[in-house]
Amino acid sequence: MATIGQRINPTPDWSLRGGRWLAILALVGVASAALLALRLQPTPRYAVDLLQPLESLPFEIEGINAVEINLEGQPYRWTTDYPFIQIRNAYHLAPSFLATLTIRSERPDGPQPVTFLVNEQPLAIAQTTPQMRAYHLILPHRPDADSTLRFAAATKNFTPPNDLRRLGFITTSWSITPIFAGTPLGPITQGELALVLIGGLLLTAWLWLRAGRVTALSVGIPVALALLVLRGFYQPAPLPFSHLAMIALLATALLTLLTRQSWTALGLAIVGLITTFAGALWPSWMTDDALISFRYAQNLVAGNGLIYNLGERVEGYTNFLWTMLAALVLALGGDPVQVSYYAGIVIALLLIAATFVLARQLMGERWALMAAALLGTSHSLLIYTARGSGLETGLFALLLVIGTTLFLRERFNWAGAAFALATMTRPEGVLLLGIAGLVRLVAKRKIDAGIWRMVGVFALIGVPFFAWRFFYYGDLLPNTFYAKTGGGLPQALRGLAHAGSFALFAGGPVLALLLVLAAIRFVRDWRERSDQLIWQSFTWLVVGIYTAYIISVGGDHFPGYRFFVPVLPFLVLLMARGTQQIAAFGEQRNKETKEQRSTDLSPLLSQRERGGRDSDRGEGLLKNHGEGLPFLRRAAPAALAMLIVVGLSVFNLTRSTPFDQIVRGDDESVWLWREMGWWLADQGQPGESMAAMGAGAIPYYSDRETIDLLGLNDKHIARMEVEDMGSGVAGHEKQDPDYVLNERKPTYIPGIWTEYFGGSQALKNTGLYERQEVITRYGRRIVLWKRIA
Secondary structure: OOOOOOOOOOOOHHHHHHHHHHHHHHHHHHHHHHHHHHHHOOOOOEEEOOOOOHHHOOOEEEEEEEEEEOOOOOEEEEEEEEEEEEEOOHHHOOOEEEEEEEEEOOOOOOOOEEEEEEOOEEEEEEEOOOOOEEEEEEEOOOOOOOOOEEEEEEOOOEOOOOOOOOEOOEEEEEEEEEEOOOEOOEOOOHHHHHHHHHHHHHHHHHHHHHHOHHHHHHHHHHHHHHHHHHHHHOOOOOOOHHHHHHHHHHHHHHHHHHOOOHHHHHHHHHHHHHHHOHHHHOOOEEOHHHHHHHHHHHHHHOOOOOOOOOOOOOOOOOOHHHHHHHHHHHHOOOOHHHHHHHHHHHHHHHHHHHHHHHHHHHHOHHHHHHHHHHHHOOHHHHHOOOOEEOOOHHHHHHHHHHHHHHHHOOOHHHHHHHHHHHHHHOOOHHHHHHHHHHHHHHHHOOOOHHHHHHHHHHHHHHHHHHHHHHHHHOOOOOHHHHHHOOOHHHHHHHHHHHHHHHHHHOOOHHHHHHHHHHHHHHHHHHHHOOOOHHHHHHHHHHHHHHHHHHHHOOOOOOOOOHHHHHHHHHHHHHHHHHHHHHHHHHHHHHHHHHHHHHHHOHHHHHHHHHOOOOHHHHHHHHHHOOOOHHHHHHHHHHHHHHHHHHHHHHHHHOOOHHHHHHHHHHHHHHHHHHHHHHHHHHHOOOOOEEEEOOOOHHHHHHOOEEEEOOOOOOHHHHOOOOOOOOOOOOOOOOOOHHHHHHHHOOOEEEHHHHHHHOOHHHHHHOOOEEEEEEEOOOOOEEEEEEEOO
């Protein structure tokens, strides 16, 4: 037995020196590979391919028509009089751009000049010709408030015979290429390079002082190198690279406070980097529903009350606490849209850290890292936090995990407060209070002081809130609940299909296997009355009851399985538990092998003790026994467990593609509706209103009355009875066009939503509206139907 201070198996000096040189060579190799990857990363190019559908482009294009074929069989496209390309957040990628387009003029009044504009500011004027000609322009640094680039080509319009289109010129290609101002390393600027190098050195020094040189070298330097590589893969995002790099460095420093193990620290750092840069590696977005909450916050700060339209008390939001935070941002002069991008990243990192802490308490550090990795690489989480959305989903999940941790640590007062705040963020938070009380009741077989304290604190916070809600809005539940429910069996079947789709997305057969193994472990612990029983019971109940709730309300229409995000931290706990069971098989096998080895070698041990002539041979057998295939059999379960962790994490990261186009489309819609709102604010008269199916951006940016066609903010529509409720798109099934036209009487109805009223012709036939075209601040033509009677 070794004693304190005794040196065991001292390492020779040559080995230490060799290890140091090996570490240095490894770092040099990693650095070289990282810099080479950055240097060879191709420059992104945003191009309009004649044969490519415009809807699938990673940027927005306006005013370029469908492909046509001329008499020679060559493809081309007609433009309108004001075509433009819009790349949101482009100036976060590069300070300037090169635009190249090929155009020609073919019109009865002869070639006309074209004015090129950058963000509505004239850049150059060129005379078009009847022959196809290429134009190359340097687009200077002229960012708007969103750092967005809009490159337009304006010309005089004409309408050809037998063609009602308003045309401009013919084009065959458009492209925009970033011009990086910088360093031999490619896209990274000198300022960004200095930030990464200085930040990396500070991080390494911090880790060296706190955790030693091994952690400092294995975490600090790789993180700095990873940031250089990530700059090469950076796509235009709401936050600039420099801001993301600072967040990543700070997050790494804080996440490593959770562990003393260098490999765990490196794993957490990798997860933190992926999370922080998710919105720059995959499409980011803002949901229109988020702007509904911001509309309520806007009215509150303006002194109008927590309302949507003036004089109407309707609770069209389900996230009181999130709305209050948005109101705080507005009151301080901030923009809740922009702040929500930062908040999403911070909340995701906090949720990963909280899940790691909870899992470490329950299963140990190795399995806590697995849970954190599976959570941090899930696009369900990333889409609703680090990639934007502006929704309360991440905050709600974070409060649930905090409440669970406090409950399992028997900090009942704080647990009650956390569950109360969660319920004020989303009403479903009360489910976890009920589950916690039930688990405690079964464990103690009575309503003990812990339950009373937890429920008491919850009531102290929750009862005044529910009382205010009832007296202010006249309802115990939000109006959105009535708008989205009431479908019975069809709704539940749709929810069941939604849950099944999520299960396949989250791992399918592997998820099922891990849950089965976790269930086997749970049954065994139940029989043995293990001290692990309480947390497992709680986790299984949360996953089961919350999933049943999602099924009962019919699922959700948003991409990425939004409703399952609060379930994810608990689901990854069970997945880690199942993987732990696989590793336990190896440990059990190892134990059995050792016992068998002791039995088999008993004669040799006796012979060695007697000093027999074969004692040397026995010593050799003792050293070699158990090596070879038996070792592989013992190690296989642990290797399989590691393979599952790495494989599932990589699998998770590849699962974004089905949602990316939807995310881009939803994001484009929000900013289009913002232009409608701005037009109403700029050109509309006081007292005029607009009908909208996207009921967030228009009222928020117009500050005018908006009629919510889907009833989230309208009590009449929300409480309608729909015969086939549950068979359509979740949240889009209750509609009442007659009520909207004859009672709400909106001044304007956008042309994109005329199908709600039976189509443009049906709307015209009412005699109440006439069609008109208007031009937004960005030069976009949109169709509005204006009320005339």
